Each structure stands twice: as structure tokens, then as C-alpha cells.
Amino acid sequence: MASFPSALFLREAEVRRGLELMFAGQAALARSVEPILARADLGRAHQRALYFIGRFPDLTVGALISNLGITKQSLNRVLNELTERALVEARVGRDDRRQRLLRLTETGKVLEAELFEAMRAQMAAAYAQAGQQAVGGFWAVLEGLS
Numbered sequence: 001m002a003s004f005p006s007a008l009f010l011r012e013a014e015v016r017r018g019l020e021l022m023f024a025g026q027a028a029l030a031r032s033v034e035p036i037l038a039r040a041d042l043g044r045a046h047q048r049a050l051y052f053i054g055r056f057p058d059l060t061v062g063a064l065i066s067n068l069g070i071t072k073q074s075l076n077r078v079l080n081e082l083t084e085r086a087l088v089e090a091r092v093g094r095d096d097r098r099q100r101l102l103r104l105t106e107t108g109k110v111l112e113a114e115l116f117e118a119m120r121a122q123m124a125a126a127y128a129q130a131g132q133q134a135v136g137g138f139w140a141v142l143e144g145l146s
Helices: 014-042 044-055 061-068 072-084 105-128 134-146
Strands: 088-092 100-104
Touching: 014 044, 014 105, 044 061, 044 072, 044 088, 044 100, 044 105, 061 072, 061 100, 072 088, 100 105, 105 134
Parallel strands: none
Antiparallel strands: 088 100
């Protein structure tokens, strides 16, 4: 059974409890995709890149850097590996030829869908248990963090 925060939810104990729950939730989601990533010999950085590229086809490298909060150097290593494995393709921008527009290949779409399904199942179960109002509150908190 879930415990509810005190009315004094801004106190240190409540903030720390929220952080602990976020870390635990993040770890649980990561564990759900570990076997898939291990089989593909990829890491979590690859997974995050695949997710955002799949979610936003023709995403620019700059936008992906912003979404992931990593350096261009770190992203280049990940993108090079994903491109070499034929999971991601980069096209030249239509308006700005310096832009690289990123898309998943068909193989990349299959892998991303498998990764997403592992997390979707856990998220959907947690959402169903918490209820619509709680999910809305959860989203509001996360939006406040970003």
C-alpha cells in the first residue's frame, strides 16, 4: 500500500522520500530493459538515443543533445555505434545542409519497440494502480523538474 506524503510535503524528509522513489523507479525501469540491451550489446545511452530518435523522426543532433543532456562528444560515440549497427541513419537537412536529421532504420524501429514495450508494461501497471489523478500529479511534478 502506498504511503501518502504529509501536508508538509516541502520538508526535507518528503523531498528525500520523493528522490528515493524516483531513483527506485528509474532502477526498476532500467532492469526491465537490461536483458534486451545485453543481447544487443548496447547500453542505456544507446537506449535513450533510440527512444528520442524513434519518438521524433528527423530529430536534429542538436535537439538530441538537448533532450539527453550530454555533450556532443558523448553523443557522437553513441550515434556512430548506432549507425554502424544500422539502427540509425542520418540525413542531410533540407533547409540547412549542415544539419544531420536522425531516423531509426527498420531494424532500429524493431529494437526500440522491444525496449519500449518492456518499459510500457511496467509504467502501465504502475499508472493503473495509482489512478488517473495520481498520474496527472506525477506528470506535473516531472514537468516541473524539466
